[in-house]
Amino acid sequence: MRILHTSDWHVGKVLKGRSRHEEHIRVLGQVVEVARAEQPDLVIVAGDLYDTAAPSPDATRVVTRALSALRQTGARVVAIGGNHDNGQALDALRPWADAAGIELRGSVRDKPDDLIIKGETAAGERWQLAALPFLSQRFAVRAVEMYELTAAEATQTYADHVARLIGRLAEGFAEPGVVNLLTAHLTVVGASSGGGEREAHTVMGYAVPATVFPSNAHYVALGHLHRSQRVIGPCPVRYSGSPLAVDFGEEENVCSVAIVDVSVDKAARTRDVPVTSARSLRTVRGSLDQLATVNLPDAWLRVYVRETPRVGLREDVQELLPNALEVRIDPDMVPDKAGERMAQRAGRSPRQLFGDYLDSRGNAEEGVRELFDQLYDEVSTQQ
Template sequence: MRILHTSDWHVGKVLKGRSRHEEHIRVLGQVVEIARAERPDLVIIAGDLYDTAAPSPDAVRVVTRALSALRQTGAQVLAIGGNHDNGQALDALRPWADAAGITLRGSVRDKPEDLIITGTTEGGERWQVAALPFLSQRFAIRAVEMYDLTAAEASQTYADHIARLIGRLATGFDEPGVINLLTAHLTVVGASTGGGEREAHTVMGYAVPATVFPPGTHYVALGHLHRSQSVIGPCPVRYSGSPLAVDFGEEENVSSVAIVDVSADKAAKVRDVPVTSARTLRTVRGSLDQLSTVNLPDAWLRVFVRETPRVGLREDVQEMLPDALEVRIDPDMVPDKAGERMAQRAGRSPRQLFGDYLDNRGNAEEGVRELFDELYDEVSSTK
């Protein structure tokens, strides 16, 4: 069977105050065109369909239309909730999704079988997917309690919770002749972040080892990290990455979707298909004269200016480069005052330092220095 694996759409993303609505329409339109050309049996969207848990009506329209268009290519479509999504809101769309032939799993419910999706390709290949939406640490504990684990088991680490849940979901992966798939939205130890992920859900106890995935899994389709990459594990494990760079930390990423060919008796073969419809993100540095030669009409820009800071400098740069979303003074142009101040203070008495403070504040009131001297002498004499 053939799978199109994508994730981390982040529809509704606003970059430095600039909407990316039109870009998302073009990007997801290209993903649909790739699906039409590649004719996958199954499309997996591994979480973070939206950039926020309260998406705008425009963002909802973009996502639902993209899911419908993917379904109209003839593929089965499965989408799970990510840490940016509102899982319960996605679940509320399930009646619509079911009627449209789309499978949505926004959150973990009481019955584990709800997270097992099965199907058969037109060629007669049977497949099953264990679908695990994003779980916060708090809800990971609640989820393991749902599945009748002991108190001792429920007190283990987040990675242990995820491993037990996956083990519970994968109990049927030993059936012969079935292609076993797993999709989840999480961080795997050793994988590289893309640059725009939410750090609180990427580190600080949220990373799990690749050993949580059962060896009998034919392919693991992950979301959450925005860089396309494979992860060493007991089975094929891959992040598809985001189909567009969502922040300037991702400007070096190659946006793509993964096309996976897999069968019950052959190893998965994965190839990336680039997605090129979004505007690129670029960081440029230079003086005003150097910046005047920049010609990147199809890019959003982050600019580091090599000029002495002055009033109106930002406006001059933005007039020259209208697509500059972020303008900063190059750190090399900002003197390190801290070291200089420390050197100036070295070896000076408290009276001298207080006198410098008054001079810098422009305080010339008579008697202040004398009062400080009297107070200092009084405090010093009591030691």
């Protein structure tokens, strides 16, 4: 069977005040075109459909239309909630999703069997997918336990809970003649962060070892980290990455979706199909004269200016580069005030430094310097 694996759409993302609505329409349109060309049996969207838990009507329209278009290619479509999504709100859309033939799982419910999705390809190949939405540490580890546990113990407890849940979901993987699949939205220890993920949910407290995945899974489709990558584990494990760079920390990422060919008796074969519809994100550095030669009309820019700070410098840069969303002074141009202060203090006694401080504050009250001298002598003598 063939799978199209994608994740981390982050529809509704605003970059430095600039909407990326039109970019998302183009990007997801290209993902649909890839699905039409590749004809997958199953499309997996591994979380973070939205960038915020309260998406706008426009963002909701983009996501629902993209999911519907993917379903219209003839593929089964499964989407799970990520840490940016509102899991309960996604679950509220399930009547629409069921009517559209889309499997939507926003959050972990009381019935684990609800997270098991089964199907059969047109060629008669049976498959089953365990779909695990993002599970927060606060939900997995009861609040009272978090207060009593050390950070390391809480991290291990979270990983243990996830492992037990995945083990419960994978109980049916022993059935012969079925392609066993798993999708989840989480951080795996040792994987490379893509640069744009919410830091609070990528720290080690939310990370699990790859050993939580069952060895009899034929493919594990992960979301959450934005860089496409394979993860070493007991079975084929992969992040598809985001189909567009979410922020400037991801400008070196190659945006893509993963196409996976897998069967019961053959190892999963994966290839990335680039997604190029979004504007690239680029960082440029230089003086105003050097920036005037930059020719990147189709990229969003982060600019480090190598000029002395002055009023109006940002406006001058944005006049040269209208797509500059972020303008900063190059750190090399910022005086090292801490170093200057250290140099000014070098070789001077505490009495002299305190006297300079009083002078800078305009404090000429009699006796203050003498009192400082007395206190300093007492402390020095005790030491």
